[in-house]
Amino acid sequence: MTTRIQGASSAPVRQSSVRAHNLALVLRTVANSEIPISRASTSAVTGLTRATVSALVDDLIAGGLLTEHDPAPRSGAGRPAAGLALNPDGAFGLGLEVNVDYLAACAIDLSGVVRRRVVEDHAQGDLAAMARLARPFVDDFRPAAAALAVPGLVSGDGLIRVAPNLGWRDVDAAAALGFPVTVDNEANLAALSELRAAGGRPSFIYVSGEIGVGAGIVLDGELYRGARGWSGEIGHLTVDPDGRPCRCGARGCLEQYAGQEAIHDIDGAATALGVALSAVVNLLDLDTIVLGGIYGPLLPELQPGIERELRRRVLTSDLAPVTLRAAALGADAAMRGAAESVIRAVIDDPATFLKPQVAGLKP
Structure with a gap:
């Protein structure tokens, strides 16, 4: 009919x-x-x-x-x-995150409550270790689906095209994990989590500081992904054309001056961040910058230098100052964003979840 x-x-x-x-x-x-x-x-x-x-x-x-x-x-x-x-026990989202020096997983219920959370230090995080960490979540919660946050570029079919700081190229995450999973850039997922926490239709850039530096861009309440889904690579904006060599093959990239390995020079890192962020604000007319990852707890130390560069370089700084704040969800933003993306998919399309063959993540 x-x-x-x-x-x-x-x-x-x-x-x-x-x-x-x-x-x-x-x-x-x-x-x-x-x-x-x-x-x-x-x-x-x-x-x-x-x-x-x-x-x-x-x-x-x-x-x-x-x-x-x-x-x-x-x-x-x-x-x-x-x-x-x-129903608090009706469906769960499994959020996973692989980063350079840690692995993380959490299970979130339909109302967004974190029911379990695990973070493990892991040098040069790998997907075999991620699969072992995720297995108890799969067994205990039977999540509706899983989503993985990675510090790299992801294609529409879930292939991790390149993750320079992990040394990955063309990695099939689902095959490596042994169960179905959607994959997205960690800064994008963190930005989506911050967006849900903020509510409304804001415009902001979420900047994630780890070994590398990534960004999620939200415009009028929508995540901006770019033509191929690869936007937000702020860590590879050039802040010194003849500067330090970067893992990506270029020189003078932001992450070489403001990534985790360079953050001990707080003033230098703040200046580099301020220079890069000023260019983004001038280009996109954003009114808010959200600092996540290692940057959030360091906001008091980073703020003077970043704001100095924003005042100096943003064309409209005297007309409309830019708000600089720490991420509301802290270091968990990416894995929570991953889990929340599963829950949002269930709420947006419960008919698919209710089909017996997809009601629960299959190992």
């Missing part, structure tokens, strides 16, 4: 697509409610009939994504309505 939606397209829309859309609409409505919401209120918010909402809610409860709480007793007239809420 098919139906047509007036004004959307001349092509027919299958009934299954309408159901998938409505399942997501109901689940998002419950997820966005600050308190348990009744079926009747869900109907009013979504514009769906009560009968339709009731059927969809039943499916979401049966699939483990929603729970229905008994109504609280009250003395007034009328029968109190039961409240719908996300």
Whole structure:
């Protein structure tokens, strides 16, 4: 059976697509409610009939994504309505992060609560060690899916094209881990996590400081990925054309002056960051810079030098000063962003999750 939606397209829309859309609409409505919401209120918010909402809610409860709480007793007239809420044990997102000197993993439930978190020091992190770290999460939580944060460039099919500081090129993460996983740049995932924490539609650059330096760019509430998905490589902006050699093959890259191995020279690192960030602000008209990774805790030491360069170099600095702040989620931002991307996918498309063959990450 098919139906047509007036004004959307001349092509027919299958009934299954309408159901998938409505399942997501109901689940998002419950997820966005600050308190348990009744079926009747869900109907009013979504514009769906009560009968339709009731059927969809039943499916979401049966699939483990929603729970229905008994109504609280009250003395007034009328029968109190039961409240719908996300099921804290209904679906989990597995967030993984491989970086140069550590591995990290966390499991997050539908409401965004971290249920388990592990961080291990690991020299030149590798995917075999990541698989061992992830295995208890897969066994104990049966996550809906997994996402991996890496300090490198990732293609649309999940291939890690190049990660200079890990010495990787054309690495198939899913094959190496032994289970399905989506892959993204760690700064992009951290920026998305910061975006969710901030709310609204802000514009900012998230700068991640580790051995390398990466950035996630958010414009009007949307992550900017670039034409091929490779934006944000701020660590390879040139701050000294004849400067120190970089692992990427060029000279004078920012990460050689402000990466973890150079951060002991705080004033020099702050100056280099200020120079690079001034160019980004002039180009994109950003009003906020968020420092993450090793930079967050060092903000008091880095701030004077960065702000000095921003005042000196940003054309509009006297008209609209740029806000500089530490990341709200600290060093966990990338792996949390990875886990949250799984949860967001479930909430945006519960129909796919409810299919028996994909309801849980397969080893």
